Amino acid sequence: MELILVNIIDGLVTGLLLFMLSAGLTLIFSMMGVLNFAHASFYMLGAYFAYEISTYLGFWMGLLVAPLLVGVVGAGVERYGLRRVHQYGHVPELIFTFGLALLIEELVKFIWGNDQVPYQIPEILEGAAFTISSYNIPAYKVFMIFLSLIIFGGLLYVLTKTRVGMIIQAALSYPRTVEALGHNVPLVFMGVFGVGTALAGVAGVIAGPVLSTFPGMAFVLGSIVFVTIVIGGLGSLGGALCAALIIGWLTTFAKAYNVRMEDILTGIGFEKPEPLWDSAWSDLWTLTSPQIADILPYLLMVLILVFRPYGLFGKRDV
Amino acid sequence: MTPALEINNLHKSFGKAEIIRGIDLSIGQSERHAIIGPNGAGKSTLFNLITGRFAASSGKVSLHGQDLAGLAPFEINRLGLSRSFQITNIFPKMTVFENVRCALLWAKGYKYSFWHMVSRSRDLTEGADAILEQINLTARRDLPAGVLSYAEQRALEIGITIAGGADVIMLDEPTAGMSHSETDYIVDLIRKVTEGKTLVMVEHDMGVVFGLADRISVLVYGEIIATGKPEEVRGNPRVQEAYLGAALEAEH
């Protein structure tokens, strides 16, 4: 029972992190129709910027400044890159962001090298916040959860209570109309792209110390973020939240509980082949849930796309 | 004789809004039929329902007596119904010749073949060139279709529509946005290429409608309020009240 609670918290951390990335991606996609392949690269930039700043000014300054820097870089990419490619159509845009992801990874390697950098959590957040029976819940995880919730609160406030938020919300459902009303000025595009990438930057800043900061970190998370918004339904913030939590919990629980295929197969009446190593099905028999935890999101996405192409909550066709 | 196109009690709603509210219409073989009506009457929706672009909420459309319910656009096309679009809908990157040739492929029986070379097939090349001749675009043959003038693109659109040899041709506002001389050119073209075929068209230009159509249907708020020969429709008081009167007055 306690283990379940611990895993729920772990899954929540992963889910919220995924949502912080997918929220920005969803906003960008809804407004501009661009699936930003390089979104996770901005998450990586957030982590690296924060690391660099933290070596001079400490973790908290990094947390404050790095996302802003990432947002500025993002806005610059929109202004000088994406806007140019936009005229060629959606497929070149997607290819552009794909190339950008490659380029950012190479730039990060160029500046910070191929190895992991020692980006650490601040001393004050080291240690456990509380314990559930014998399991320690690290203070940093609690901090991550709270910070994410605060940011989502802020985002929700901006989206529902401010004028800019209204425009963005309208654009989620009726992009053409908003365009026709003259709101879709390039400035709003740039702003949304900047804010979206800055959100990814925040995720990078707080995830960097726990998931380790290395040049492949964008690659590891990048396709999962894509998977998240596709499962949730492109353009749906609620769907993205739902999908992010599902994926967070799915992978956490699959890793925590060692469900073995052998047990399932014998459970439904198959006989274990002897000797196992000689059987063509040996891989199936030795399969365990931690092994497949990382591919479960992809499996889920393919199933969703085949049977429910709009995703869980999506209305718009992609 | 079965009518070329028959529509029975057709309904279509988008959410709560009922756009098509029970249409019955029968269009005979080789008839030139025009559908007119004020903006928002549901003319384009009716077109889209007939050609399978939208699914009807209820009712029946049959082509030569065959029910079209549940058929995809490409299946309806194969039964001998071809349409043009209100907004020019061609293959802009391909040459004019290739546009027409693509329209010929299915009708000439090439289907999904990957063992024929299109350029080595005499009937395709000659067929496409004959159509280019018909629509007066032979001189533009090797240009990308996207660079043609508006009127030429509309002509090409009609060429693509008739190329497959369908016997029911549906044209959605073929003269929209054209000057007088361009309109005359397109009207002559339509008359020429639909010889002996069933034509159904939506049109705003009353000159075109009364010049071309054998029969006219007036669509107002999703219902057909009158169908008949041009002079009958012109004389129908309901039509005059609803729509035509204003238009005719404006013309005089």
Next chain:
Amino acid sequence: MTDISQNPQARQHGGVTLRVAMPWIVGAFLILVLPFVFQSNSAITIMNQMSITIIFALSYNMLLGQGGMLSFGHAVYMGMGGFLCVHVMNWDMFGSLPLPVLPIFGGIMGMVMALIIGSFSTRKAGTVFAMISLGVGELIAACSVIIVVFFGGEEGISGDRTYGMPFLGYEFLSQIEVYYLIGFWLFVSALLMFLFSRTPIGRMANAVRDNPERAEFLGYSSRWVRFNSFVAAGFFAGIAGGLFAISYEILTEENLNLVTSGSILLVTFLGGVGVFFGPIIGAIVFTLLQTVLSLETEIWSLYVGALFVATVMFFPSGLAGVLMMHAPAFKLGKWQMLIVPYIKTLVPAALCIVGIAGIVEILFHARHSAVGETEMTLFWITFDHTSIMPWIVFAVLAIVGFWITRKTAPDLVEAWHAATTPDEVSR
């Protein structure tokens, strides 16, 4: 219709004309004689890699260029073809199978995979297709580590091509024999893919790419058209995989993953998706960049990434597109007009790039070399990265080069316009 028969561009009804066949004759000739020009073993290895990449890129372009389908998982079909071929090499019956036939197994495997995946992924083009291809690609790449029986886990599976039945006395022990085997398949595959684009289904693939709705109203199911192209592309990717298996005799997870899928997108786009021979150029240039640059500098992939992004931004039609822009100048016989403007622009542009690359290299060395090791060699000159002189030299090169390029570029554009428009008689 007499005017058409006089038109030099008119489609031919009769036999194959020399004009149409010429590129293929030249291509076959090049495949035959290149090993006599570049005789070293490493050159032949590079050419083998190039040929395989060409087939793979052409197959990829059947999707992206011809069919308008952006795939992030094309490595799956090549990889699966390759894996099956390695398994075939390890069968007992391989001894009675001539090696040149082996790639067909790969092709069939690629085709079967494409049949399965295409049955649901080709429903739509655009973003949905791209996402499904990504998901399936990641899924299969991840499975390869789990399903050890087929994929061999982390270390992959390997075979030995020389166990096959000798073919006309050749056992394919040497690189050059493998080269001609690959060359044969390169020619056959490229020709077949070219011919495919000229068939009714190939033409309709273009039509569906440009306007799927219109194609539907011409009697074609756009999904079925896409599915056909997809399966054909899977077949040729599988052929490339089979050739990879023959050439390297080992396949690993790397052959299936997103990196490989992404790099073939890069190759194809770099070469140009709009023209049939675009991917061929892309594959040649990319392989050369990869092999030559990676010898010279550690950060070659940074340059390739920058080149790719620049291509998408400034030349979305790729290298082939840039070449094709000059076709009218050659037709009009005015290409000489372009030589001087090109020299005026390209030389300073090259200097600018050298300057930037120099600064980038010095920066890299200064940041990542071992402590105390300040000496570096760049462009055959050895210097100390702490001294200020090299910085100044490269900065000056970059700035001056950039400045001159900006100055002369408008002249080049103007010259290009002049050279590609026919002279007007009235003037």
